[in-house]
Amino acid sequence: MKNIKTYSAALLMAWAFASCSDFLDTVPDNRAEIDTESKVTSLLVSAYPSYYPIMMFEKASDNTADNGEMYAFEYQQEQDAYLWNDIKTDTDQDSPQGMWNGLYMAIASANHALQAIEQMGNPASLNAQKGEALLCRAYAHFVLANIFCEAYDPATASTKLGIPYATKPETEVAPEYTRGTLEETYQHIEADLLEGLPLINDNLYSVPKYHFNKKAANAFAARFYLFYVKEDKSNYEKVLEYGKVVLGTNPARSLRQLQADLGPLTELDERGDAYISASVDANLLITPINSSWPYIYGPYNMAKRYGMNRTVTTYETLWADAPWNSNTLFYAFLNGMEQKLCFFKYRMYFEYTDKVNGIGYRHAVIVPFSTNETLLCCIEANILKAQPDYATAVEYMNEWLDASKGDGRYGYPETLTEDKIVDFYEGVGYTPIPVTDETKRTVKKHLNPCFSFVNKKQENMIHCVLQMRRIETIHDGSRWMDVKRYGIEITHNRDGMDPIVLTKDDPRRAFQLPQDVIEAGLEANPR
Template identity: 25%
Template sequence: MKNLKNWILLVSIIILSSGCKKTDFLDKKPSSDILQPTTLKEFEQLLDNNAFVMNFTGALSQMGADDYYISNADWQTASSTERNSYIWAKDIYNGDVAIPDWNKLYSQVFYCNVVLEGLAKNNLLNTADGQFLKGWALFARAFAFYDLARTFCKSYDRNTASSDLGLPLRLNSGIDYLEKRSTLQKTIDQIFTDLNTCLNILPSGRPSTNLNRPSKIAVYALFARINLDLRDYVQAEGNATKALNLYGTLMDYNNLNINASIPFSKYNEELIYYSTQVNNYSSLTITSASTKAKVLPELINLYSPNDLRKALYFRLLSDGSYGKKIGYNGYGNYHFTGLATDELFLIKAECMARRGDIQSSMDFLNQLIVKRWKPNATVPAVPYLPITAANGKDALDKILLERRKELVWRGLRWQDLKRLNKEGANITLKRSMNGVDYILPPNDPRYVFPIPDDEIALSGLEQNIR
């Protein structure tokens, strides 16, 4: 056990190293006298290492999204990466190294590859536990690749995906070779290959406690999220339906304590799979009461007095502004970015509206929103009136509004902006800082974050054009 912990620590240092030459990097690889993981328990420990490596997603996109604002003074004290992400600068990092949105996600890919190779090498795939670990590793690798693609690749366009830059698809644990960037189409194909393979392996039931571990429900839910981002609404609806057929529980927010600083449980009933944003950007993404990131007033104003989400999602700060409460998983100071049933309800409702089934889309949306409504929050009481739509556009607008309110600060808004602008929404973002206005037009190249400078120096990868 001690040797395995030493191996995990040393490998983590290696794959999180930065600012070194390739030869220096390779000199730090584990020596042969350190025990390599060989047992099912050891491989499980690698995938369960969610305190430092696994079950994290990037946060650059959250810092770029239009959920919040910061003061001039607080902006000045933030890191270069935080400041530049906030104003959508072309040079994001400005000398910052070891960017976790890249390093930590590729650390996850490395761990998954170690497990997949080790299970095969040690003849452990002929057991139920071995098969589960294989499915888990494939899911986690797909989840990591997808998060990397959301941050560092263009929004998917089937007409250009075969030539648009994708990710370096590292599919083995070797650290002594360089992998060039694939195309975006090959990146998506690899993610789908991993998900289709693990779908036939993972259990159907939702884990009651270990929500860092995937199930078939999580596979279908991730498929639905990706399909939505690809604007493949037929497949998105189909996979959302499959996930909800396996597990479709919704919480009634009337049963939660709106005055609690942590209103949601670590095991709340809507959670399907746990992940959280990397904990490296404390100025802009932390959820504590001392947060510098304040919720935009226009976002706060979207919630009616009877909508419980305002009190459950946000905290009133001493200066009269609002900050974000502890995330949807009720744990930690950084935001929940995993998979949950409320997102699936919204995906299915949106896809129904897009194919013209207006009544069904509204019925499905109302199943969710009625559980967020408290009639006697006001005097006189206001009973819930089901949302209706006059036509397809009205239905879609109302669903997207509820998506904005329901999934706030879940790591989805940036990708929604990319997707909706590809659909013609023409959403322009604007921020002002120190008397200067900063504009991010629709479909701007700056929606794709640059690969970290130290990675470019080390590997020579082709950089994104901003």
């Protein structure tokens, strides 16, 4: 939105916890009135988060290794995230400070839109905008919870710290907030999601994939209920319910076809543009973010200290052994160097403010929700629901494999069966903790979720879908969320020093709040 200023809410939520609260001594009120339907629609453009924690999540995950002091990093937060240190020095767009400010700014825009709709009398003509605002508010809080909170565990969620859930525009300069519990945070997210989802109307948008269209909203619901674990396993049925809306009765038709979509393209920027294209059926929501991530992970001679190097790629990610007997699904699509190999999906879009001096802003465009990822959510739900449906899970796995295969130069994946999956993971050793011999890395790690597996077969099926998720979401930051959800213990080696281990109960799985937020009085995460 270019012409509507909304300082009192769009800025105050970001500043609410700032230590320099004396910067404002009055509530600013020079905003334009949001008094027409078109203004509400315009305002919602800024309700989509322009910040996303890809860099933090990837560096903290087991997708990243230390290549040694001979190589440099661009931002201190790369090293801090890798070492699971609190990120205090960097406050830019990829930092916890940037996430906190940017996500609450998006929430503030959603709240302004909802307030304006209420003041207009909640007309039916604004139902779609109301649904979009509620979805945006729920999504931004969900992202914040995944950054600053621990994974949801029904046994402890009522005692674990949540995040402040903002439901109204602010009218004070320095309002007081409490974090509440993680259970309360998830209950608020669910309430917004359930209220907003039926109101979504794709006819509101000229390009639905730039907004929470019906499929994107249902994909969000499927992921939310996958993360929102219930002791009675009832939420897995909800994952399948919402996933079916996204995938239909023939999921294969909507999946990203790796070879067809990207195979003919040889230029990296062409592949980057094609990956996030609105014309690709698999892409459900497409959003721009402020980030340096495309440079950091990409095949460029920079930021080589911490990356997905050849060892991690060979033993754990895109070239690792797999039950489909082909470890080269993405072989033809990898670029980079020994220190950081990458499947190039997110290119850099640079916004110049001074072309002569090369000054400007770094942007990326990401795909927060896709049919491929939703399919994997449904696979996981079929495996874990009260009455597991392994047959459907394997059927979906084979559909994902078929869509992910390359041009055949490096072999096609074999069709999976339940027995083949179980036999493969039974024959793979767990990655040792700590890893002292890099060649001992494997795709199998001890899982410590908040629930118990019914048997070894169920655990091995989960190993398979987690490996698929790691491949599908490579460089997206999603692996870190899976590490958290499943209590996976991981090792980060350090050049010339002993390795460090992130244990299953390590409180550093929740990133620390920004320093000025803590100084303003909000309770810090335990350390």
